Amino acid sequence: MEKKLICISCPVGCHLIVASTRDRITVKGNQCKRGEIYGKEEMLSPKRIVTAVVKIRKKEYCYIPVKTEKPLLKKYIKPLLKELYRLEVDLPVKCGTVLIKNFENTGINVLITRSMKN
Amino acid sequence: MLEKKVNAVVIGGGSAGMAAALSIAEKGYQVAIIEREDTLGGILLQCIHNGFGLQEFKQELTGPEYAQRFEDFVHKNRKINIFLETTAVDITQNDNGTRVVNTYSKKHGVILFSADAVVLAMGCRERNRGNIAIAGTRPAGIFTAGLAQRLLNIDGFIPGKKVVIIGSGDIGLIMARRLTWVGTEVLGVVEIQPFPSGLTRNIVQCLNDFSIPLYLNHVVSRIYGKERVTKVRITPITQDGKIDEKKSFQIACDTILLSVGLIPDMELAKNAGVRINHDTNGPYVNADLMTSQEGIFACGNALHVHDIVDYVTEEARRCGSYVHDYIQGGRVKKQGNVIPGANIKYILPNHYVTHRNNRLYCRPMIVKNNAELFIKINKKFVLQKKLRHIQPSEMISIDLEKDVFKNIQKDQNHTLEVSIR
Ligand SMILES: Cc1cc2nc3c(=O)[nH]c(=O)nc-3n(C[C@H](O)[C@H](O)[C@H](O)COP(=O)(O)OP(=O)(O)OC[C@H]3O[C@@H](n4cnc5c(N)ncnc54)[C@H](O)[C@@H]3O)c2cc1C
Ligand code: SF4
Numbered sequence: 001m002e003k004k005l006i007c008i009s010c011p012v013g014c015h016l017i018v019a020s021t022r023d024r025i026t027v028k029g030n031q032c033k034r035g036e037i038y039g040k041e042e043m044l045s046p047k048r049i050v051t052a053v054v055k056i057r058k059k060e061y062c063y064i065p066v067k068t069e070k071p072l073l074k075k076y077i078k079p080l081l082k083e084l085y086r087l088e089v090d091l092p093v094k095c096g097t098v099l100i101k102n103f104e105n106t107g108i109n110v111l112i113t114r115s116m117k118n
Numbered sequence: 119m120l121e122k123k124v125n126a127v128v129i130g131g132g133s134a135g136m137a138a139a140l141s142i143a144e145k146g147y148q149v150a151i152i153e154r155e156d157t158l159g160g161i162l163l164q165c166i167h168n169g170f171g172l173q174e175f176k177q178e179l180t181g182p183e184y185a186q187r188f189e190d191f192v193h194k195n196r197k198i199n200i201f202l203e204t205t206a207v208d209i210t211q212n213d214n215g216t217r218v219v220n221t222y223s224k225k226h227g228v229i230l231f232s233a234d235a236v237v238l239a240m241g242c243r244e245r246n247r248g249n250i251a252i253a254g255t256r257p258a259g260i261f262t263a264g265l266a267q268r269l270l271n272i273d274g275f276i277p278g279k280k281v282v283i284i285g286s287g288d289i290g291l292i293m294a295r296r297l298t299w300v301g302t303e304v305l306g307v308v309e310i311q312p313f314p315s316g317l318t319r320n321i322v323q324c325l326n327d328f329s330i331p332l333y334l335n336h337v338v339s340r341i342y343g344k345e346r347v348t349k350v351r352i353t354p355i356t357q358d359g360k361i362d363e364k365k366s367f368q369i370a371c372d373t374i375l376l377s378v379g380l381i382p383d384m385e386l387a388k389n390a391g392v393r394i395n396h397d398t399n400g401p402y403v404n405a406d407l408m409t410s411q412e413g414i415f416a417c418g419n420a421l422h423v424h425d426i427v428d429y430v431t432e433e434a435r436r437c438g439s440y441v442h443d444y445i446q447g448g449r450v451k452k453q454g455n456v457i458p459g460a461n462i463k464y465i466l467p468n469h470y471v472t473h474r475n476n477r478l479y480c481r482p483m484i485v486k487n488n489a490e491l492f493i494k495i496n497k498k499f500v501l502q503k504k505l506r507h508i509q510p511s512e513m514i515s516i517d518l519e520k521d522v523f524k525n526i527q528k529d530q531n532h533t534l535e536v537s538i539r
Binding site for chain 2: 005006010012050062114115
C-alpha cells in the first residue's frame, strides 16, 4: 500500500510517499528523521487529539468543552464522539476534571477543559 | 452614572487584555478590565481545539484551557478590577490630559473611567459577504466561520446539514473538521488564491483526514436559494486571473461558511482620533505600542491579526510594561522609522528605539523554503537571518538586540527596512 502524506512535524510541510509491504515501511520525500517517524506512525497507527462539547444537564444552549488527554487511535474517534454527544454533565465543573476514564480500554481519558459555575 | 479612577483601563478581556492587565498590575498599578461579554477569555473560548500555548506553557492546550489559566491569574490579582457585561463606547480626554473611557454596563448603567493610559485589546472582527461581493440571492444559511464556531461550540447549535466553505482561513478549516465530527457533510473549501491561507497542519488534519476537497484557484461565483441556500456555483480562475465560466460546476448545499479573513476592530479607536495603518487596518503605533493618541496603546488582534495566541500574550505583556513606563512619566525617546521592504506585507511596530532591544512582527507575502531575511538601516545592512520556511499565514518574529545599533548616529533620522528573498 502507498499513501501520499504531508508531514506536519514542522512548518516546512514535506510531501511524503509512504509505502508499506508485509515486513517494512519506507518513507520518501522527508527532509529529516522526524518525517520518517511521522510517516510510519500515520501508516501504522494514526492518532488524533479529539475535542468536542458536552451538554450541560437541564440548561438550554449550554455546553462545556472537552478533549482527550492524549491522541486517540483514529478508529476510536467515532465511537468516542457518539458517547460524548449522549452524555450530560452537572454544574459546577472544574477545568481538568476527568469526564471519561480509560475510554474503551485505550488508556485515554477525556478531560473537561473549562471551569463553569452553576 | 458611576465614575471611577484607575491608573489604566484595558478595553477587552481576551488573551491580550488579560496579559496586558496582569503586566501593568504586577508593577503595582490599579487596572480596570472592561469586557462586553459575561466572561473573560474572548475568542479563545470558542476555539475548543488543541494547539495553544506551546511557547507560553510548553504544552499544547485547547483555547478554553489557555484562557482559564490567565483568568485564574487575573482573578487572583487584587490590583485588577473586572467589569463584565460592560461595553466601551467612547474614549475622550479630560482638560488635564487624562483619558476617559465611557462605558455602558448591564448592571450599573453608564460608568466613566478616568485613567492615565488606555489599552485597546478589543480583538478583531470577521470579513463578511459585503467584503468579497458574491452575486446571487440573499437567502438564510450564510454564516461567517467564526460566528458558526461560536454557535456550535458555546451554544451547541449545528448550522446546517450540507456545507460549502468559502476561503481557506484557519477558522474555516477548523470548522470543517468540527462540523464533520457532528455529522454535517462538508462538501468543499473554495479558495481564490493558488495556495491555502490557513496553516498546513490544518489542511492535513481538518481536510485531508476526511477527504474534503480543497478547490484552489476557484471562486464561488453565485449563491442560489430563495429562503434558504440551495446550491452554489463554483468557477475556476485561469492562470491570467480570468474567470473560466465554461468550466463552472454546482454543488447542492444548505449552508455556506465564509472564512475570508479578519480585520482589527477599530471603530472605537477611529473615533478617538487614532491614526490607522493601512497595511494592517489596525492602529499605527510607535516602538512602545502607543498609538498616535498619547496615552492610548494597542495590542493583540486589535493591533494586527495574530495566528498564534502565544505571540498575542508576549506582545500584550510587553505593551503592559510600556504602559507602566508611560504612567511613571518616562520621556518618549527618539525613534526611528520601520518600513516593510520586498515581500513583506506589513511590519510592526512602525518605529524602533536604539536604547533597548526591539521585537518586531512581520507577515510575508510569499510561500518559500530557505528564505533569507535582511534588515537595513538607512540602506546599510545590519542583520541577516535564515528562515527555513515562510508563508503568509505564519507571522515572523524578529528580535533586534540593541548591539545592532552600536554604529548608528543617535541624533540622525534613521529608517529600518526589513525585506525577504
Ligand atoms: C477562530 C480562531 C482560531 C484560532 N486558532 C488558534 C490556534 O489554533 N492556536 C493559536 O495559538 N492561536 C489561534 N488563534 C489566534 C489567537 O487565539 C487569537 O488571535 C487571540 O486569542 C486573540 O486575542 P485578543 O485578546 O487580541 O482578542 P479576543 O480574544 O477577540 O478578545 C477581545 C475581547 O474584547 C471584547 N470587546 C471587544 N470590543 C469591546 C468593547 N467595545 N467593550 C468591551 N469589550 C470589548 C470582546 O468581547 C473580547 O472578549 C485563533 C484565532 C481565531 C479567531
Ligand atoms: S520531514 Fe522534517 S523537514 Fe520535512 S516537514 Fe517533516 S519535520 Fe519538517
